[in-house]
Amino acid sequence: MPVATLTYDTPQFLHKLIGNDLGSLRLVGETFGVNVTSREGWVRLEGEDAQIASAREVFMQLEKVRRQGGEISTGMVRLVTESVQRESGDAPAEAIMHLKLHGSSKRPPVLAKTRSQIAYVQAMRECEVVFGVGPAGTGKTYLAMAQGLHCLKEKSVQRLVLTRPAVEAGEALGFLPGDLKEKIFPYLRPLYDALYDMLEPEEAERLIERGSIEIAPLAYMRGRTLKNAFIILDEAQNTTTEQMLMFLTRLGDGARCVVTGDPSQVDLRRHVKSGLKEAVELLQDVEGVKFVAFAPKDIVRLPVVQRIIEAYQSGRTRKSESQRLSETEGQGKDSCPASDV
Incomplete structure (x- = not known):
């Protein structure tokens, strides 16, 4: 089975490249159907040629963002992965860095990290x-x-x-x-x-x-x-x-x-x-x-914040649906004619 190895300057650079989250490697692997392993400063991709090419493209785009001074988050890894998977629009790194925002010359630029954030920055402009x-x-x-x-x-x-x-x-x-x-x-x-x-x-x-x-x-x-x-x-x-x-x-x-x-x-x-x-x-x-x-x-x-909000939304939706059904049943009972005694 085809194999490709990507090598980086240091293990620290690679760790920042994946948003300091090893789960990003699993995300890329599951999205493109490749086996992803990592040791020290390298990543090994194993799978079909087309799938390896797509996974390699994700790492190349993330590297462009990182080398231009951008901080990478797990959300950004997900954004780039989805963009490469859909093969839509401009290269993800170019879109992200085009919208970078500078507040101070002494601080790193602020970047949009999700698709909605990119739309938000574009709308503000x-x-x-x-x-x-x-x-x-x-x-x-x-x-x-x-x-x-x-x-x-x-x-x-x-x-x-x-x-x-x-x-x-x-x-x-x-x-x-x-x-x-x-x-x-x-x-x-x-x-x-x-x-x-x-x-x-x-x-x-x-x-x-x-x-x-x-x-x-x-x-x-x-x-x-x-x-x-x-x-x-x-x-x-x-x-x-x-x-x-x-x-x-x-x-x-x-x-x-x-x-x-x-x-x-x-x-x-x-x-x-x-x-x-x-x-x-x-x-x-x-x-x-x-x-x-x-x-x-x-x-x-x-x-965990995302999981908490999703749990609250799910619970409140179930509660609202339960209340609606209870009110509907109550109205149904009220509308029934009284039985003759």
């Missing part, structure tokens, strides 16, 4: 308003932040504005310690975390002090017109319908806007409709607005 909707951990906010910093660096916008609703989940603001700024900070902390992950602390603080980056609660947006700015509304599922309309009408000349949210994690009071839900219902066909849906397979956090 082409449309004025983009909605990224899906479960936590799919990179919605992180990629939006990276795109915003990229636009700021390229001077296509003058400001990056980051906002999210300060929804009271359990504790009222008035009962939290500190002044107003200290009360609000915990709600905005995820945005600061993403920002400091992409920029050196000194650079981030300098941009904030200059006003090039603004981080504020959604309530601070009322009455403003945001021109030549890249605006990100995070956790949009916690906006009311009035807040969402208010936010979307703040956009001025040269503005770009990204709205992110997870419809399954609404913290609004019962019977208060989510502004994100209404936007999804009303804006699908509006020119200049693009919706990108993320699924559990797009999660780029620990694999």
